Amino acid sequence: MALPNYWKMHCYNDTGVTLDLDGADNLVVTGIPWKRDSDGALSYGSKVTLLDPSADIADGGMAEGTEQDNTSNKWEGVFCYSLCSAESTNPDGNILFYVEWGEGDNAADTYPSDATDFDAARMGTDLVHVGLMTPGGDGDDVMATPFSIEF
Numbered sequence: 639m640a641l642p643n644y645w646k647m648h649c650y651n652d653t654g655v656t657l658d659l660d661g662a663d664n665l666v667v668t669g670i671p672w673k674r675d676s677d678g679a680l681s682y683g684s685k686v687t688l689l690d691p692s693a694d695i696a697d698g699g700m701a702e703g704t705e706q707d708n709t710s711n712k713w714e715g716v717f718c719y720s721l722c723s724a725e726s727t728n729p730d731g732n733i734l735f736y737v738e739w740g741e742g743d744n745a746a747d748t749y750p751s752d753a754t755d756f757d758a759a760r761m762g763t764d765l766v767h768v769g770l771m772t773p774g775g776d777g778d779d780v781m782a783t784p785f786s787i788e789f
Contacts, residue, residue, distance in 0.1 A: 671713035
């Protein structure tokens with residue numbers, strides 16, 4: 639089964655502190671899409687940036703990545719790699735990653751999160767959990783976590 643035609647990545651900050659993403663600090667999720675060819679062998683696409691927020695993310699806050707268009711390639715999944723070098727004091731929790739897909743087959747720019755009644759507490763309904771990372775130390779440490787997205 640292929641990934642949805644249109645989808646995007648979200649992250650939710652559940653670390654107990656604000657993720658300070660100014661200057662050289664960042665939180666980035668990149669991915670390499672894949673699919674099986676007619677012989678069943680894996681083929682890979684180019685590396686893409688799925689999430690790269692430029693503003694701080696408060697505890698309990700979310701950030702949203704750019705829309706991914708899968709209408710022509712029909713990728714089946716994405717091998718992802720998250721990297722966090724946010725300068726935050728004593729994080730104690732996780733950064734959770736979610737995928738949201740556009741509604742309908744030709745639903746570019748039509749997402750549940752765009753609705754005025756969107757409730758982030760419905761993450762299991764409108765957003766599908768795909769990975770997490772646990773920042774540690776004093777927040778100056780660089781943390782990296784791999785995960786995969788497949789539907």
